[in-house]
Amino acid sequence: MEVFFQFTQITHQFAPNGPFIHASGSLQPGKALAVQGPSGAGKSTLLRILARLIKPTSGTVIYQDQNWQAIPPRYWRRKIHYLPQKPVMFEGTVRDNLKLPFELDLLGKEGSLDLDKAKLLLTEVGLPLASLDHDARTLSGGEAARVALVRSLLIDPEILLLDEPTAFLDTETGKKVLMYLANWLQNKKNRGLLLVSHKENNLAFFPGMQAVVIQSEGTRG
Amino acid sequence: MMNYGIIPISHLQLAMSIILVLMAGLVSAFLKLGLLKSLIWGTIRAFIQLSLIGYLLAYIFQINHFILILLIMLLMCYIAAREATRRVNVPTQEPLLVSFLSLTASSLLVSVIVVTLIITPRPWYSAQIWIPIFGMILGNSMNGISLALDRMYNEVRSHTAEIEALLCFGASPWEAVKNSVRKALRAGMTPTINSLMVVGLVTLPGMMTGQILAGADPREAVRYQFVVMVMITASAALGCLLLIGISYRKMFTEDLALTEDMRQSHN
Known part of the structure; x- marks a missing residue:
C-alpha cells in the first residue's frame, strides 16, 4: 500500500549525555497512526520534531516522495500541522482567533476565513455559534481545546499531529471530536493523522489504525 | 543678561x-x-x-585629529555595548556584536546630523563637540538598547507557546515574534520619551546645568538641551530598531523554529 508520510530512525537526545528517544513509522493516506509510550517517553517531542519545531539529532522524514529538507519549513508546518495539548488562545474573540492564521502572509495568499465552514465545524465539535463572539481567553480548557482544533482544521492541513486532543474534554464531547476527526480523514484524498492519546478507547474510532512505540533510554528531568 | x-x-x-x-x-x-x-x-x-x-x-x-576622534568613539561604543549586554544571558545570540553594531550605527548617524546640520562647528571634526555629543547619545542609547534586548528575550521566552502556534500556521519568524518585538521597542523608547515630558519641570538636565554654571545664557543653554533631548530620543529609537532588526532572526534556527535557548520553558 502507498506510503505518503514516513519517518525513519528519528533520534533525539535531550542534552549531551542525556536521555534520548528513537522512533520510526509510516502513514498511509486516510489513516491514523497512534504514538505510544509511557509518560515522559517523548511522544510530544516526536510530534514537535515532525512539525520541525525541534531539530532531531538524526533521522529523516519523507512526505509524498520528498525529503523534508527539500520543503520550506513554513509550507511544511502549514501542511504537516501540529496542535499541542495545551490550547493557545490569542487576544480577541473566538472569531478573531479563527481569522488569525489567514492574516498571516502565507495563508492570506490562499484566501480568507470561510465563516460558514467555521460555523459548521464549531457545531460539529459541540460549540454554540454564539461562542464566535466570546473572548477567547475566558474560555474553559475544553472550549479552548475545541476552538484550537477548529482553527487548525480551517487551515486545511494534510497531516494533523494531535497531542492528546481529548485531554480537556468530557467523554461525550471527546467522542464527538474523534468521530469528526475520523470523518475528516476520509473526506479528502491524502489526509493523515498522528495521534498521541493516553485513552486506549480513543483509538477505536480510527479503523486500521496502526501504532508506533517510542523507544526511550534514560529519563527526562 | x-x-x-x-x-x-x-x-x-x-x-x-x-x-x-x-x-x-x-x-x-x-x-x-x-x-x-x-x-x-x-x-x-x-x-x-x-x-x-x-x-x-x-x-x-x-x-583634534579626525582618526583619533573616530577611534575613541568606537572604543566608547564597545564599552557601552559590553555594558548593555552584561546582564543578557543568551549564550548563542552574540548580543555584544549586535549591540556594538546597532549602537555604533545609530549613534554615528544621529551625531552626524546633530554636528554637521545643527551645531556646525569649524572645523567640522572638532573633538570638543563630537566627543561630548557622542557620549550623551551613546549613554542614552545604551540604556534603551539594554532594556529592549532584555525585554525581547523575556517576552519571547514567556510566549513560546503562542510563537510556536503561529509558526505552525506557516508564520514567518517576523510574524511570529512581532508582538514581542513591539513590546521590546516600547520598553527601550519609553524612558527617553517620558523624559521629554518632564524635562525642565522636574529636572534641569546635567548638560544644561553645566552650561549655565559655565556662564552661558540660560536661553542659549535650553536650545542646546532641546537638541540633546531629541537627539537622544532619535538615537534610542534607531538603536533599538537596529538591534531588534539584526537580532530577532537569531532567535530562530535554519528551520525557522525557535532556538533551544529561546524555548527553555518547553524542555
Whole structure:
C-alpha cells in the first residue's frame, strides 16, 4: 500500500549525555497512526520534531516522495500541522482567533476565513455559534481545546499531529471530536493523522489504525 | 543678561568637597549600613577616573585629529555595548556584536546630523563637540538598547507557546515574534520619551546645568538641551530598531523554529 508520510530512525537526545528517544513509522493516506509510550517517553517531542519545531539529532522524514529538507519549513508546518495539548488562545474573540492564521502572509495568499465552514465545524465539535463572539481567553480548557482544533482544521492541513486532543474534554464531547476527526480523514484524498492519546478507547474510532512505540533510554528531568 | 563666565574651583575648594563625602560617610557609619568601604573606594575612583578623563580630553581636544576622534568613539561604543549586554544571558545570540553594531550605527548617524546640520562647528571634526555629543547619545542609547534586548528575550521566552502556534500556521519568524518585538521597542523608547515630558519641570538636565554654571545664557543653554533631548530620543529609537532588526532572526534556527535557548520553558 502507498506510503505518503514516513519517518525513519528519528533520534533525539535531550542534552549531551542525556536521555534520548528513537522512533520510526509510516502513514498511509486516510489513516491514523497512534504514538505510544509511557509518560515522559517523548511522544510530544516526536510530534514537535515532525512539525520541525525541534531539530532531531538524526533521522529523516519523507512526505509524498520528498525529503523534508527539500520543503520550506513554513509550507511544511502549514501542511504537516501540529496542535499541542495545551490550547493557545490569542487576544480577541473566538472569531478573531479563527481569522488569525489567514492574516498571516502565507495563508492570506490562499484566501480568507470561510465563516460558514467555521460555523459548521464549531457545531460539529459541540460549540454554540454564539461562542464566535466570546473572548477567547475566558474560555474553559475544553472550549479552548475545541476552538484550537477548529482553527487548525480551517487551515486545511494534510497531516494533523494531535497531542492528546481529548485531554480537556468530557467523554461525550471527546467522542464527538474523534468521530469528526475520523470523518475528516476520509473526506479528502491524502489526509493523515498522528495521534498521541493516553485513552486506549480513543483509538477505536480510527479503523486500521496502526501504532508506533517510542523507544526511550534514560529519563527526562 | 549678566555673564560671569566659569568660576574656577581651586585645589583648596575642591578639597572642601570632602565635607560632602564625610556627610555620606557619617550616615553610613551611624546607621551601620556597611557602605563606608564602598563609599571611600567609590570616591577615590570617581576622583581618579574624572581627573584622568579631564587630562585625556584636554589632550585629545588639543590634537583634534579626525582618526583619533573616530577611534575613541568606537572604543566608547564597545564599552557601552559590553555594558548593555552584561546582564543578557543568551549564550548563542552574540548580543555584544549586535549591540556594538546597532549602537555604533545609530549613534554615528544621529551625531552626524546633530554636528554637521545643527551645531556646525569649524572645523567640522572638532573633538570638543563630537566627543561630548557622542557620549550623551551613546549613554542614552545604551540604556534603551539594554532594556529592549532584555525585554525581547523575556517576552519571547514567556510566549513560546503562542510563537510556536503561529509558526505552525506557516508564520514567518517576523510574524511570529512581532508582538514581542513591539513590546521590546516600547520598553527601550519609553524612558527617553517620558523624559521629554518632564524635562525642565522636574529636572534641569546635567548638560544644561553645566552650561549655565559655565556662564552661558540660560536661553542659549535650553536650545542646546532641546537638541540633546531629541537627539537622544532619535538615537534610542534607531538603536533599538537596529538591534531588534539584526537580532530577532537569531532567535530562530535554519528551520525557522525557535532556538533551544529561546524555548527553555518547553524542555
